[in-house]
Amino acid sequence: AVANIGVIGLAVMGSNLARNLASREGNTVAVYNRSPERTRTLIAEHPEAGFVASEDIDDFVASLQKPRTAIIMVQAGRGTDAVIEQLTERFEPGDIIVDGGNALFTDTIRREQTVKATGVHFVGAGISGGEEGALKGPSIMPGGSAESYATLGPILSSIAAVAEGEPCVTHVGTDGAGHFVKMIHNGIEYADMQLIAEAYDLLRNVAGFTPAEIAEIFAEWNRGELESYLIEITAEVLRQVDARTGAPLVDVILDEAGSKGTGVWTVQNALDLGVPVSGIAEAVFARSLSSHRAQREAATALPGPSATVSIEDRDAFVEDVRLALYASKIVAYSQGFDAIREGATKYGWSIDEGAISKIWRGGCIIRAQFLNRIADAYAEQPGLEALLTAPYFTEAIAASQESWRRVVVLAAQAGIPAPAFSSSLSYYDGLRAERLPAALVQGQRDFFGAHTYKRVDVDGVFHTLWSGDRSEIETTPSSH
Ligand code: 6PG
Numbered sequence: 001a002v003a004n005i006g007v008i009g010l011a012v013m014g015s016n017l018a019r020n021l022a023s024r025e026g027n028t029v030a031v032y033n034r035s036p037e038r039t040r041t042l043i044a045e046h047p048e049a050g051f052v053a054s055e056d057i058d059d060f061v062a063s064l065q066k067p068r069t070a071i072i073m074v075q076a077g078r079g080t081d082a083v084i085e086q087l088t089e090r091f092e093p094g095d096i097i098v099d100g101g102n103a104l105f106t107d108t109i110r111r112e113q114t115v116k117a118t119g120v121h122f123v124g125a126g127i128s129g130g131e132e133g134a135l136k137g138p139s140i141m142p143g144g145s146a147e148s149y150a151t152l153g154p155i156l157s158s159i160a161a162v163a164e165g166e167p168c169v170t171h172v173g174t175d176g177a178g179h180f181v182k183m184i185h186n187g188i189e190y191a192d193m194q195l196i197a198e199a200y201d202l203l204r205n206v207a208g209f210t211p212a213e214i215a216e217i218f219a220e221w222n223r224g225e226l227e228s229y230l231i232e233i234t235a236e237v238l239r240q241v242d243a244r245t246g247a248p249l250v251d252v253i254l255d256e257a258g259s260k261g262t263g264v265w266t267v268q269n270a271l272d273l274g275v276p277v278s279g280i281a282e283a284v285f286a287r288s289l290s291s292h293r294a295q296r297e298a299a300t301a302l303p304g305p306s307a308t309v310s311i312e313d314r315d316a317f318v319e320d321v322r323l324a325l326y327a328s329k330i331v332a333y334s335q336g337f338d339a340i341r342e343g344a345t346k347y348g349w350s351i352d353e354g355a356i357s358k359i360w361r362g363g364c365i366i367r368a369q370f371l372n373r374i375a376d377a378y379a380e381q382p383g384l385e386a387l388l389t390a391p392y393f394t395e396a397i398a399a400s401q402e403s404w405r406r407v408v409v410l411a412a413q414a415g416i417p418a419p420a421f422s423s424s425l426s427y428y429d430g431l432r433a434e435r436l437p438a439a440l441v442q443g444q445r446d447f448f449g450a451h452t453y454k455r456v457d458v459d460g461v462f463h464t465l466w467s468g469d470r471s472e473i474e475t476t477p478s479s480h
Contacts, residue, residue: 003030003052003063005155006070008083010038014073016134017100017127017159018042022049024158030070032060061090067151068095071125076101084111084122093119096148100127102262105176105183108143109347112175121148124175126182128364129161137161139364140169141185141356143178161363164372168359173349180269180343181356184336187266187280189230189365190259191332194283194420196234199325202407203318206414207311211248215239221322225396226329228368257287266339273342278427279332282419304415317410323400324407328424330397333374334387335427354378388431397428 004026007018010033022029029051033039036055043053054060064070068091072083080099087097097120099108108124115122123144127134140156142149149171157167172178196218203209203217215238222231240249263284270277289296311317337353344351357374360366377390384390388397397404408425411418430436445451447466452475455462463475 001063001065003028004065004069006030006032006060006064006068008032008060008070008072008087009034009074010042011073011075012131013100013127013134015042016131017071017073017138018051019046019049020135020137020159021155022046022051027155027158028052030054030060030063032057057086058090061087064095066092066095068092069098069151069155070096071098071100073100076103080107081111084115088115088118088120091118091120094121096121096123096144096152098123098125098142098144098152099179100125102126102182102186102260103179104265105143105179108176108179112144116145121145123148123152124179125156126172126178126185128182128185128366130365133161133363133365137168137363139185139359139362139367141172141178141181141359142169143172143175143180145174146171160359161367163358163362163367166358168361168363170352170355170359172356173344173351175349176347177344177349177351180347180349181340181351183262183265183269184339184343185360185364185366186262187270187277187283187339188332188336190263190266190283190287191279191336191420192228192230192329192366194286195279195325195328195332195424196230197286198411198418198421199321200234200238201416202321202411202414202418205416206309206410207314207317209314211238211250217318221325224322225369226322226326228370229365230368256291256293258291259284259287263287269343270335270339273339273346275335275339275342276427277335277339278423279328279335279420282423286417286419305413307413309410309414320403320407323403324421327397327400327404327428328421329370330388330393331424331427332420333370334393337374337387352378353384354382386431388428401428 005021007014007029010031018029018031021027031039031042031051032054039053039055043051052063054063070087072080074080074083080101080103084097097115103124112122121144123142126141127138129138137160140160142152142156156169160167160169172181200214203214215235218231218235238250242249242252245252267277267281267284340351340353354375357371357378361371373392374387377387377392378384381390387393404425408418408422442453446453446463450463452461452463460474461476462472464470464472
């Protein structure tokens with residue numbers, strides 16, 4: 001046995017991660033893929049990596065030093081269970097199986113339970129950064145036991161991206177915590193992308209900028225507080241000209257957004273946790289709306305606003321959109337971190353939110369300057385009630401909220417959909433409201449279902465005899 005780490009599954013992500021591992025001092029990497037052609041191609045193309053290649057799972061396992069550590073990089077789903085089973089049968093107590101795919105965290109919890117019973121460690125690790133990240137340094141979110149992290153931590157640290165001198169990896173928490181946090185990362189990724197897309201739509205269809213001009217606007221924004229990978233690549237995409245037609249590429253791409261499911265999982269789980277992740281939810285719904293081609297075609301005759309909106313000061317409008325984007329982005333992250341906290345409570349993980357913000361500063365898709373501010377906020381106030389309420393973000397929103405409101409009004413007047421901008425603003429106004437119309441909802445519930453309500457002035461649970469003399473009685477809490 002010569003390899004200290006192995007990779008199973010050699011599609012692009014797996015190959016790149018294996019090459020990243022092999023490029024680090026002290027690593028000898030074993031590789032295995034179900035169909036051997038892929039393994040052969042990889043070793044032929046990358047002799048410099050010094051891979052220990054196997055075409056048989058038994059040989060692969062035999063090539064690993066103890067404690068054996070193997071990272072599974074196959075597409076999330078059934079294939080993962082099959083590979084885990086093959087490894088579990090061959091591994092010994094103390095060995096470590098890492099699932100580096102985008103697994104659903106509840107699957108990871110289940111798999112860890114099963115594997116743990118054999119004495120083998122199972123670690124679900126979220127890995128973000130796409131193909132390039134895998135090769136040059138991703139952000140890594142491992143769960144699993146603290147014991148396994150003692151072995152795994154140094155290996156993962158050696159390949160992770162580095163931000164502010166620190167590797168973008170931390171032991172997130174036990175069992176499925178890593179995949180849970182990766183899921184929330186992806187939810188935030190969806191919101192971030194949708195917000196950028198709405199900003200683009202407004203700049204294009206309200207202010208009349210061309211894609212090339214908007215590319216320059218984004219490039220400019222990328223030099224300020226919005227600096228991030230997603231803003232940077234947006235400028236690149238908008239700059240791209242289609243070779244076939246000479247049109248901006250964005251104009252010839254079919255406007256139906258796909259998804260692989262992690263955004264949907266975030267929202268499904270947030271619903272279960274009772275955490276309003278409205279920005280993320282709107283981003284997921286915006287993708288689904290875009291894909292309902294037949295409905296969209298049937299709806300093209302629906303009337304829009306009768307008057308056109310004209311922008312007098314385009315520079316001021318650009319600044320308004322920038323600030324609306326910034327404020328909405330703060331909301332999306334605040335909601336994402338709320339979901340992490342609630343998830344941690346429900347599943348019994350101790351997750352350090354500050355550490356999560358730090359490992360998202362580099363390598364991952366949502367990497368941004370902004371995450372330094374989030375890290376600062378958690379450093380100043382661990383256990384912060386809501387990110388939005390940290391002094392830095394309160395000030396940032398104070399400076400942007402008027403712009404934000406103008407943009408949402410303009411979008412509505414112009415008939416341009418801005419679901420993430422407007423729902424984030426509604427969330428913000430809901431959160432800061434002293435009184436919410438939830439009081440009326442409670443009254444309605446009590447009226448038709450005797451669901452009871454509490455009062456602002458006296459303790460206890462009350463019901464109004466709506467179908468009687470409408471006097472109030474004190475009661476026991478309703479169970480329905
Ligand atoms: C990452 C990404 C990645 C994800 C893609 C696709 O962090 O590197 O989140 O894991 O697979 O972004 O997501 P959708 O197909 O759902 O857009």
